[in-house]
Amino acid sequence: MTVTQEQADWFADAFTKLASSVDQAILGKDHVIRLVVAAMLSNGHVLLEDFPGTGKTVLAKALANTLHGSNSRIQFTPDLLPSDVTGVTIYDQGKGVFEFHRGPIFASVVLADEINRASPKTQSALLEVMEEGRVTVDGVSHEVGAPFMVIATQNPVEQAGTYSLPEAQLDRFLIKTSLGYPDRDSSVALLLDSSNRSRASAVSPIVNAETVLTMAALASEVFVDQAVIEYLNDVVTATRHDKDVALGVSMRGALALARVVKTWAISQGRTYVLPDDVRDLAVPVLAHRIMVDPEAEFAGTTAEQIVDRVLVSITPPVHRAA
Template sequence: MTQEQATWFGDAFERLVDNIDTAIVGKQEVIRLVLTTLFAQGHMLLEDFPGTGKTVLAKSLARTIDGRTSRIQFTPDLLPSDVTGVTIYDQQKGEFEFHPGPVFASIVLADEINRASPKTQSALLEVMEEGRVTVDGVRHEVPAPFMVIATQNPVEQAGTYKLPEAQLDRFLMKSSLGYPDHDSTVRLLLDAANRQRAENVEPILRAENVVLMQDLAARVHVDPSIMEYIAFLATATRGDGDVVLGVSVRGALALARAVKAWAISQGRTFAIPDDVRDLAVPALAHRIIVDPDAEFAGTTGRDVVERALAQVQPPSRRTTEADTVR
């Protein structure tokens, strides 16, 4: 990893943010989180109220990458084969032929994922974790890059199925857009005639370049002291009195990968403790199961992570070679 490569990455990252911002006005912070998830080779869950632009954000990201994209509208009657694909017997050829489903794309928009049955939701587990699906005992690889952006809204719970903790843990980050501020709202209203904002986003990055940037992000240097900081944070969430289930090792690994992508997006070849603090809530909060009594009193996963951040002191120096040996 050279400084020139990190600078190139940071410049490309900013161009992507500005490009998507033409469709999602005034939400650059969330855009940065989504792009960081992409370059960390993870998946994103967007949960917010209806009409805040979740689908537009996902479609805008898909449009800005010159790769294959697909959208799955999750409904109660959706079947797993509608997601992964199906094997059909071809009478003319006298053999079974696999017809890939919409999951075989670079960017997959899983719209309102909590409206599908648990059986259909679980169809995404293997492909999100391993980048492949198994149909009739045959494995099929999905293209690279591959990212699932799932959306759900916290209202209208009738006829929905809450995502199980095992599937929530597969999402590297969870975030929300929220309502735009006054100035951004006015800008959107002045452009009210534009009903297809995401369609106007021009592709500026090829799929193979995304893979290259993912490889660069994986090579960012993270000092062992920062890895210890992440481990202490995960342990602190498990020891919280209001928690039934704290952050798993998978969650700590996800935060470590995200920290690398976040660091290089700012043109650095190395990570710093502030990167961990910036990403701790979106990367860890959704993995925590709060005790029902504490949840009824208003405690959330975000509160638990923030308490851990206040409790665990960030490293003040690098770990030397001698420290590592000891």
């Protein structure tokens, strides 16, 4: 199916309305909000890493509230068990059968708050459901439904009692981003409204699950020229050969970038992807998938710097592929 300009305009208008709705709760963070909405419409998951009190949980709750669907919040703690996330099978004595009781993971938008405070065993309970949209308990698979999105938060400080996310799990997050502190005008506006302790609750549902699935399907049909795909592949490949990289971006990461650039393009009313879309999304999609060499990391090199360096070293295409 070829995306028409009329469809692209409708998508861009709906996308802007979604982002503006979430912006009621998180002021002055339009770019981050658009990244998170793009991830949702690309059937992806988001990891928000930032300092305490910057609005990570508020952003996740606000996005969940924009949907006419279910949402849940899981507070990850060291004593949380995998069954507390996925659900458990219980024997019903009255009926004489085992029944599956669904856990909080069965929701359209799941907020995994402070995910790095849970044990690796509990974190691994999310691996299957984030990749395949289902959980397997006692040998029986249960679909979580669509749309399905995990928004996880973690704190980069206060590492005592936390467990770093393994690379296999980081790779399942489409985007990793941070909010940062608000600018002066946004700070003043928030302080003037300090009596409002639940800004996310002001966000009302504006789309249903069917609309989200329709938008996701439409975004997947956006045209990408072969030259742009080759450029994207060159960027990903370069991360694997950089002198400061111990482990580069996987093929899953390349596929994730190829998927979300389509959503990013149509969110701006275009029916085709530009090399600039790849450049705009390279850091939030690729950086968290890179393992920096320990010596380089000790010297201050970051994954974000490596991605920026790769983007500078590779010339984007200026003509369509033959």
